[in-house]
Amino acid sequence: MGNLRFDVVQEAFKKKAVATETPAGKPSDYFGSLVFGRSNMRKYLDGQTYERLVHCIDDGIPLDSAIADKVAEGMKVWALENGATHVTHWFQPLTEGTAEKHDSFLTPDGKGNVIEQFDGKSLVQQEPDASSFPNGGIRATFEARGYTAWDPTSPVFIQDDTLCIPSVFVSYTGEALDYKTPLKKALKAVNDAAVPVCRLFDAKVKRVYSYLGWEQEYFLVDEDLFAARPDLMLTGRTLMGHSSSKNQQLSDHYFGAIPSRVTAFMKDVETAGYKLGIPLKTRHNEVAPNQFEMAPVYEEANLANDHNQMIMNAMTRIARKHGFVVLFHEKPFEGINGSGKHNNWSLGTDTGVGLLNPGKDAKSNLRFVTFFVNILAAVQKHNGLLKASVASANNAHRLGAQEAPPAIVSAFLGQTMTDVLRKLLEVPSGTPIVITGKKGRRVAVEIPEIFVDNTDRNRTSPFAFTGNRFEFRAVGSSANCAGALTVLSAAVAQQLIAFKADVDKALATGKTLEVAVMDTLKPLIASVLDTLCFEGNGYSDAWKKEAKKRGLDVENSVPKMFCQFTAPASVDMFTQLGIYNEKELQARNDVKWDTYSTKVLIEARMAVRMAINHVMPAGMEYQRRLLEDLNLMRQNFPQDYETLAVTQITLIRECAALLSEIKEQADKLSDAQKAAESKEDSYAKAIAAEKAAEILHTLRQSIDKLEEITDNALWPLPKYREILFIN
Numbered sequence: 001m002g003n004l005r006f007d008v009v010q011e012a013f014k015k016k017a018v019a020t021e022t023p024a025g026k027p028s029d030y031f032g033s034l035v036f037g038r039s040n041m042r043k044y045l046d047g048q049t050y051e052r053l054v055h056c057i058d059d060g061i062p063l064d065s066a067i068a069d070k071v072a073e074g075m076k077v078w079a080l081e082n083g084a085t086h087v088t089h090w091f092q093p094l095t096e097g098t099a100e101k102h103d104s105f106l107t108p109d110g111k112g113n114v115i116e117q118f119d120g121k122s123l124v125q126q127e128p129d130a131s132s133f134p135n136g137g138i139r140a141t142f143e144a145r146g147y148t149a150w151d152p153t154s155p156v157f158i159q160d161d162t163l164c165i166p167s168v169f170v171s172y173t174g175e176a177l178d179y180k181t182p183l184k185k186a187l188k189a190v191n192d193a194a195v196p197v198c199r200l201f202d203a204k205v206k207r208v209y210s211y212l213g214w215e216q217e218y219f220l221v222d223e224d225l226f227a228a229r230p231d232l233m234l235t236g237r238t239l240m241g242h243s244s245s246k247n248q249q250l251s252d253h254y255f256g257a258i259p260s261r262v263t264a265f266m267k268d269v270e271t272a273g274y275k276l277g278i279p280l281k282t283r284h285n286e287v288a289p290n291q292f293e294m295a296p297v298y299e300e301a302n303l304a305n306d307h308n309q310m311i312m313n314a315m316t317r318i319a320r321k322h323g324f325v326v327l328f329h330e331k332p333f334e335g336i337n338g339s340g341k342h343n344n345w346s347l348g349t350d351t352g353v354g355l356l357n358p359g360k361d362a363k364s365n366l367r368f369v370t371f372f373v374n375i376l377a378a379v380q381k382h383n384g385l386l387k388a389s390v391a392s393a394n395n396a397h398r399l400g401a402q403e404a405p406p407a408i409v410s411a412f413l414g415q416t417m418t419d420v421l422r423k424l425l426e427v428p429s430g431t432p433i434v435i436t437g438k439k440g441r442r443v444a445v446e447i448p449e450i451f452v453d454n455t456d457r458n459r460t461s462p463f464a465f466t467g468n469r470f471e472f473r474a475v476g477s478s479a480n481c482a483g484a485l486t487v488l489s490a491a492v493a494q495q496l497i498a499f500k501a502d503v504d505k506a507l508a509t510g511k512t513l514e515v516a517v518m519d520t521l522k523p524l525i526a527s528v529l530d531t532l533c534f535e536g537n538g539y540s541d542a543w544k545k546e547a548k549k550r551g552l553d554v555e556n557s558v559p560k561m562f563c564q565f566t567a568p569a570s571v572d573m574f575t576q577l578g579i580y581n582e583k584e585l586q587a588r589n590d591v592k593w594d595t596y597s598t599k600v601l602i603e604a605r606m607a608v609r610m611a612i613n614h615v616m617p618a619g620m621e622y623q624r625r626l627l628e629d630l631n632l633m634r635q636n637f638p639q640d641y642e643t644l645a646v647t648q649i650t651l652i653r654e655c656a657a658l659l660s661e662i663k664e665q666a667d668k669l670s671d672a673q674k675a676a677e678s679k680e681d682s683y684a685k686a687i688a689a690e691k692a693a694e695i696l697h698t699l700r701q702s703i704d705k706l707e708e709i710t711d712n713a714l715w716p717l718p719k720y721r722e723i724l725f726i727n
């Protein structure tokens with residue numbers, strides 16, 4: 001029996017780097033060339049249209065139809081010049097990923113000819129027949145109408161031959177059906193809540209922006225090897241596979257030399273990113289073999305999130321040119337690190353102040369501490385909901401496993417800020433907070449001007465302060481960042497509103513601003529130090545016990561985590577801030593449960609098929625050969641064959657035992673899958689699917705043991721060592 005696997009591995013190993021398509025000139029020459037940003041707007045729109053559009057963008061004012069027509073005309077001319085033939089509203093439905101429906105510019109002119117046409121109406125709104133996007137029952141299929149509407153704060157761009165218009169996606173009754181709509185509402189809520197707090201310290205502040213810098217981790221797998229693994233093809237992860245003798249023990253992959261095939265891929269991705277105006281900055285090998293990371297310079301959060309979605313799409317397409325498939329799955333391979341997407345997040349004002357940076361004087365330092373503490377208080381109050389915001393069937397393999405942030409949301413501040421907070425509790429309210437090293441003051445509370453302690457970062461913490469920002473690390477690599485950012489922003493907005501009200505009350509009693517602020521902050525500081533803040537090892541069992549005692553959410557079940565979204569505290573917060581109504585929250589939970597079950601049950605079906613159709617035949621063939629060998633031994637050495645063939649006998653017994661284990665577990669998994677499938681209710685189905693996931697895990701352990709003992713030549717699936725070290 002020849003083994004296809006060997007040929008595939010040989011071929012993959014021989015592949016060489018593909019030539020890159022780098023345009024002439026420096027990246028700054030073509031940066032943003034495929035974006036209808038301000039410079040193209042100026043070039044393709046008349047002065048008045050330009051001014052009106054910029055006004056709409058900056059101040060969130062709707063575009064009137066006369067202006068929309070002129071904008072559309074300018075865009076069309078620009079798009080045609082850049083080779084576009086089609087246009088689409090580009091949106092982010094509740095499936096992970098983006099959606100688009102292309103319409104050609106071509107329009108019959110009524111005289112037998114065609115012209116390219118694009119008007120303001122088509123720019124502003126589109127009506128995709130979108131009944132099959134997940135909506136949690138908000139749109140019954142007979143009322144399939146949802147519509148997409150341009151989000152002018154995110155610039156239009158060209159992808160391949162298509163003009164893409166970043167859009168929100170809502171039902172005709174106004175409920176959000178996507179990620180962007182609630183994100184935009186939540187970002188507005190933060191602005192509305194943060195501006196009055198900023199004005200306590202500086203009356204000039206008019207806007208507060210949220211910033212996001214994502215770090216995208218991913219795996220690359222050779223496309224031929226990928227195609228030889230049905231589990232990767234259908235589920236995005238390997239459902240079985242014995243660990244490779246060498247994996248990441250030597251830590252030789254992290255920051256190591258990037259293989260040339262991969263560098264070529266990265267270069268093409270960067271070129272595509274630059275043309276799309278995405279400020280990609282870093283690229284490096286990650287910890288696991290075949291794992292990499294890329295990160296841009298941070299941007300305004302809504303734009304940054306669009307950019308993340310755009311680059312994920314580009315990576316998926318460009319990988320194929322280089323003979324790779326890119327895996328965004330959070331845990332494609334067991335036993336080595338999975339992939340996350342750290343969300344570096346901060347707030348800043350229109351006056352250019354980073355609200356998570358200390359300032360020059362006591363007042364601005366107090367402002368820094370104010371935002372710092374209120375954010376922590378928000379995270380503490382909604383720690384369970386924040387965890388739910390990053391939970392998914394894929395991310396379940398990371399959260400709570402031994403490498404990614406644990407399934408408990410705590411915060412890491414570092415020694416300096418922990419000391420500062422402790423000190424603030426000791427000194428009288430109103431004591432100035434000074435920059436370290438400034439002389440001639442009565443030094444009581446000191447903070448450094450710049451935090452340089454990035455070295456003592458605690459990698460096990462899901463929410464860490466890293467000098468000028470918080471880093472939410474529990475977000476999954478395949479996730480839309482908006483899920484996490486919407487919750488984080490809502491929590492922070494709610495907390496800032498409550499804080500401002502308390503400060504106002506204290507001011508009304510005649511306290512100075514400094515005293516009023518610190519009197520309000522002190523109970524918050526005491527509470528977060530006791531409950532949320534944790535500097536130790538987040539993976540330890542001791543922490544799980546301790547966290548539970550502290551009252552942090554320690555729920556491990558993904559379907560149960562989602563219940564946080566409809567808990568009274570969450571419903572109050574979201575409805576009061578106008579981010580979600582209760583119907584939307586329920587609908588979204590139905591979508592989350594359904595997505596969870598669907599993914600897990602696809603895995604279950606796939607694993608059963610592979611166990612029966614791939615694994616067991618290979619094991620039985622090996623067993624048959626061993627038996628043949630044993631028979632020959634018996635024929636030739638009838639007296640002492642039992643001693644001579646002791647290895648064969650042992651192996652036959654092992655094989656037989658594993659094969660029956662596998663069959664038994666596969667049947668059990670199949671039953672569990674069918675039982676889950678038969679449930680009507682989304683939640684009940686997800687809970688039942690979770691049981692199937694546990695059985696799948698047991699099944700794979702038996703399969704992996706069988707792989708370990710079976711003749712290498714008989715194993716039909718590319719092994720971990722073959723998939724993970726090709727370059």
Ligand code: ADP
Nearest residue numbers: 211212213214295296297298344345346468469
């Ligand atoms: P590391 O891996 O050390 O965390 P990276 O350079 O890979 O750092 O990524 C850091 C990310 O944080 C980048 O996207 C960077 O632009 C972003 N970032 C830096 N400062 C801020 C800030 N104030 N607000 C939001 N994001 C920030």
Ligand code: MG
Nearest residue numbers: 215342344471
């Ligand atoms: Mg980071």
